[in-house]
Ligand SMILES: Nc1ncnc2c1ncn2[C@@H]1O[C@H](COP(=O)(O)OP(=O)(O)OP(=O)(O)O)[C@@H](O)[C@H]1O
């Protein structure tokens with residue numbers, strides 16, 4: 117029996133699927149086993165029409181019992197990417213076409229006219245083929261761009277079933293994709309919607325964001341309405357360091373599986389910036405739902421998750437952010453399986469200090485009762501607060517400053533410093549499988565966060581006088597490491613620790 121290879125997506129990874137067609141004499145009959153019930157009927161119709169419109173005889177017209185089996189049975193096969201391998205397997209077994217299916221893998225949904233439609237997860241599928249030593253992969257032409265990230269195997273972009281059959285029978289040429297040139301990706305520049313240069317004043321906040329971008333630390337910005345918190349957050353993409361090649365692969369894989377790559381944006385080469393509304397549901401933020409799709413925190417992987425009006429988030433949703441913030445991954449359960457998705461993002465949160473927004477404002481009177489203020493601030497719970505690395509006050513900017521023509525601190529100037537600091541981290545962690553200081557585990561903190569004598573003394577005093585928790589202590593060290601990197605200093609000195617301590621969340625906002 118002929119085996120035609122295809123692949124299924126489980127979570128973010130692809131798994132090999134074998135498609136076999138069994139033709140026996142008997143009454144005309146067509147069944148597909150190994151696919152969920154609902155999709156079987158639909159795919160049967162599509163496959164039949166596509167085969168007919170490619171000038172061949174579909175299973176429904178063939179005077180045989182046709183049973184297609186998708187194995188292994190325990191791999192959950194969803195979507196319509198098996199149309200193509202099913203059609204090929206049948207055509208091969210019914211001897212309507214002839215080719216050697218060895219060393220080949222096929223994916224694609226068929227349109228009724230025999231054309232090949234775009235499908236999700238092509239990037240991880242091509243990576244799987246490479247890993248398994250399958251040298252020829254046939255994918256829908258519409259998915260070609262994402263597949264150019266995979267080198268060393270032949271990936272053929274296919275337009276239609278008829279074209280593919282022509283190629284397999286050596287009557288038609290299809291050129292394999294040319295792998296992408298890494299240099300070209302990195303030289304691609306992006307016009308950012310907001311440049312730091314247009315944000316007046318706020319030197320303290322800009323410095324905090326520079327540190328955050330360098331070491332991928334979490335930030336909470338607190339300030340009155342209209343002080344520029346949202347504006348600052350929107351300028352963050354313009355100062356983030358370039359993604360490494362591995363990061364581009366990881367993130368593009370997430371977007372490939374989520375069906376979020378488009379013709380206009382076939383690869384994710386810039387760090388994602390996701391800003392879900394504070395009313396977002398747990399499933400949309402964390403992931404899950406009936407299809408176990410990655411949520412916003414996974415779409416923000418290696419980039420930024422910006423949550424404005426932070427205390428307005430539903431309590432349960434806020435709590436469910438805690439684990440991913442700690443581990444950089446999230447487990448998403450569904451009926452039969454549970455998937456682990458990556459979720460290593462920088463959390464940028466913004467909030468007012470109280471419901472009216474003017475608590476502690478030097479100019480405007482706060483109209484909230486103490487009770488209202490306490491209740492509002494309590495919403496951002498201790499454990500979440502404990503995962504904020506930089507707490508930044510964003511005060512109102514005076515009119516004179518806003519109208520000042522002087523430009524200080526453009527995004528480009530900041531980005532150059534950030535890139536330098538990140539390069540040091542990539543080099544430092546090249547054997548540790550991480551890229552930024554915020555990802556350091558306790559043993560790595562011990563290894564890489566050496567403080568000089570004055571620094572150690574300051575830290576010791578801080579732990580005793582400020583009652584820093586163990587987590588708080590490690591957080592200060594990681595942050596000070598990033599500040600020292602921006603300073604190109606090998607050891608962490610007292611001034612680095614002192615600056616890190618300034619961004620410590622206050623017990624009272
Ligand atoms: N420092 C600044 N420099 C230049 N423009 C500013 C600055 N701060 C605020 N603005 C202007 O004020 C507008 C409101 O700012 P923004 O939306 O960022 O405030 P916010 O702090 O997020 O307020 P809210 O708490 O109401 O959400 C911006 O669109 C921008 O035009």
Ligand SMILES: [Mg+2]
Pocket residue numbers: 345346347424466
């Ligand atoms: Mg705002």
